[in-house]
Amino acid sequence: MATIPTARTTGSHGLGREAPRRADRPEAPARWERPALAAVLGVAALLYSWGMGHAAIHPYYSSAVRSMATSWRAFFFGGLDTSGSITLDKVPGAFWPDAVSVWIFGPHTWAAALPHVIEGVLTVWLLHRIVRAWAGPFAALIAALTLTFTPVTVVLNRATIPDTALTLLLVAAAGALQKAVRTGRLLPLITCGVWVGLAFQTKMLQAWLVLPVFAVVYQLTAVDSPLRRALRLLLSGAVTLAVSCSWALIAWMTPADNRPYVDATSNNNPFSLVFGYNGLSRFSDDGTAFGAVPATAASRVSGNTGWGMLVNHTVGPQIAWFLPLAVLAVVTALVWRAREPRTDLLRAGFLLWGGWLAIHAVVFSVSNGNHVYYTAVLAPAIAALAGGGLALFRSAYEAGGRRRLWLPSAIVLTVAWALVLDRPTWFASRLLVFAVIFAVCGTFGLWSSGSRASRGLVQGSLAAGIAATLLVPAGWAVSSLHPRYAGASTSPTAGPVGEFYHRALHDPSALRRAELDRPSARDTALLDYLIAHRKGEKYLLATQAAYPAERLLRAQAQPMLVMGGFTGKAPFPSAPQLGNLIATHQLRYVLLTHLRPTTPATTWVKSHCKRIRSGAYGWRTRGNFGLYDCFTPADRRG
Incomplete structure (x- = not known):
């Protein structure tokens, strides 16, 4: 069996003395590890699943999930309605688990949210496993705790948004890469490519952001010759590309008449959806690129960009509590390990997670x-670096000398940074008091304890210091269990920040969330009217964009023609196509709204169809909608 002479022995104290370690045989867990991990996973499961019956399901995505659960065509292509007339404006991979859950358990809100809870808990468990193999059990426990209590992670895992699956799959890819570096085997590297490809099926190009980091880390730190490492990287890259583009390729090769229209594109091309609308257009001024249609203002938020975005008033309390510690850990580790051999596993881990953090921060900025x-997606990297950094500083503390001051200093820095992040709102001011007290106790104990200090005193001081760093972010995370502090279901945020929170303070109705199979009286009345007057048409209703259709699709899985897709700007159907559907009695009713852009198809409806009085279908007021009957041409009605 090959050994790697520069690996670290990680005993119960985390990072310790230099010693050889077998690359393929994990260290036996200490007595405290499994109970501690079980406790962390239990807390994570409780946080993510609390009140799951009223989870913040995304109104647009969840309407598609219900349709995908009842139709294979809609399931595979990500059709918004059961007939699969048009796709989502995303690839469907992230929603397949949701659809399967709804298919198994029925159209319940909790059924749609359940896969995201599981994905979140799995991410915590997997990160613990990966960090343990890299930096030891102490680092792994800190990483798991940090990830569990990251506020944005908590609110996201309580919603139905693709980023939960993206994060899980990328963490799995990082673990596979770490194993490839540690063992020198090809299979883990290929597995890494598969995981990244599957992550691409959930959030497209964002999954590829880690690839440059993975390639550099493997080329710099793996065993074997440079040429052999490069060839292996090319093979893994080919696997990544094949898995990533598999759905788009299948959809592209399927005749247009046999699949839904690809939303958010002007050319019905799935590659335009992936690389245009959800790719290059994110960096263009007009929001269009490579065949993409212009996006809505809501999907192209104007804020949260620039080099300070990670620490601004809204984003900072979601993700940045351990950011200074993470940066300090990377810089310190690279300096302290500069003279180690190229294959040093400890340094490789800091390069991996530090590169993950850096490249995402740059792209978001x-x-x-x-x-x-x-x-x-930054949370696993920050959590891993926080755990690895504290373990590194703990190892230096136990070794004595001037470096022993780094551990208490890191704790003080993290708690002081919490004061900076929380100060604009003073939301967790009481917790800050306890955090400062714990930090003082912990750092005083660590600073005053010499090499002959009792083990219990050192461990107690360290525990107090770690508790001090976790208290305030945990408070923000737990606050999201109340709907007022959870943000909108379309953009979850924790705590008293963001537009949704301020709107909810003055309008309690904003706290009402979308739910599956629980239509309002207004929606029920419209559905009852449409079903009662349906005379064999293929589509129950056509709507102007997805916005009017979402509520109805969440209430019942019905075939609906969603004209223009999510934004209302996709050129489907054309006015002649719409007229042909009506002439062949495949469609009768159309629901229009002035809140979405006018298209040739909507203009055709207004000139050829008759508007129905809102009272006829049980609405007291029309609101923002108008229902049109297209049973016969308007000029024959007299």
Whole structure:
């Protein structure tokens, strides 16, 4: 069996003395490890699943999930309605688990949210496993705790947004890469490519951001010759590309008449959806590129960009509590390990997670706006670096000398930074008091304890210091269990920040969330009217964009023609196509709204169809909608 002479022996104290370690045989767990991990996973499961019956399901995505659960065509292509007339404006991979859950358990809100809870808990468990193999059990426990209590992670895992699956799959890819570096085997590297490819099926190009980091880390730190490492990287890259583009390739090769129209594109091309609308357009001024249609203002947020976005008033409390510690850990580790051999596993781990953090921070900073929950993908890297950094500083503390001061200093820095992040709101001011007290006790104990100090005193001081660093972010995370502090279901955020929170303070109705199979009286009345007057038409209703259809699709899985897709700007159907559907009695009713852009198809409806009085279908007021009957041409009605 080959050994790696520069690996670290990680005993119960985390990072310790230099010693050889077998690359393929994990260290036996200490007595405290499994109970501690079980406790962390239990807390994570409780946080993520609390009140799951009223989870913050995304109104647009969840309507598609219900349709995908009842139709294979809609399931595979990500059709928004059961007929699969048009796709989501995303690839469907992230929603397949949701659809399967709804298919098994029925159209319940908790059934749609369950896969995201499982994905979140699995991510915590997997990160613990990966960090343990890299930096030891102490580092792994800190990483798991940090990830569990990261506020944006908690709110995201309580929603139905693709980033939960993206984060899980990328963490799995990082673990496979770490194993490839540690063992020198090809299979883990290929597995890494598969995981990244599957992550691409959930969030497309964002999954590829880690590839340059993975390639550099493997080329710099893996065993074997440079040429052999490069060839292996090319093979793994080919696997990544094949898995990533598999769905788009299948959809592209399927005749257009046999699949839904690809939303968000002007050319019905799935590659335009992936690389245009959800790719290059994120960096263009007009939001269009490579066949993409212009996006809505809501999907191209104007804030949360620039080099300070990770620490601004809204984003900072979601993700940045351990950011200074993470940066300090990377810089310190690279300096302290500069003279180690090229294959040093400890340094490789800091390069991996530090590169993950850096490349995402750069891309988010230069894009044309980000939802807050995008930053959840940073949480595993920050958590791993926090755990690895504290373990590194603990090892230096136990070794004695001038470096022993780094551990208490890191704790003080983290708690002081919490004061900076929380100060604009003073949301967790009481917790800050306890955090400062714990930090003082912990750092005083660590600073005053010499090499002959009792083991119990050192461990107690360290525990107090770690508790001090976790108290305030945990408070923000737990606050999201109340709907007022959870943000909108379309853009979850924790705590008293963001537009949704301020709107909810003055309008309690904003706290009402979308739910599956629980239509309002207004929606029920419209559905009852449409079903009662349906005379064999293929589509129950056509709507102007997805916005009017979402509520109805969440209530019942019905075939609906969603004209224009999510934004209302996709050129489907054309006016002649719409007229043909009506002439062949495949469609009768159309629901229009002035809140979405006018298209040739909507203009055709207004000129050829008759508007129905809202009272006829049980609505007291029309609101923002108008229902049109297209049973016969308007000029024959007299």
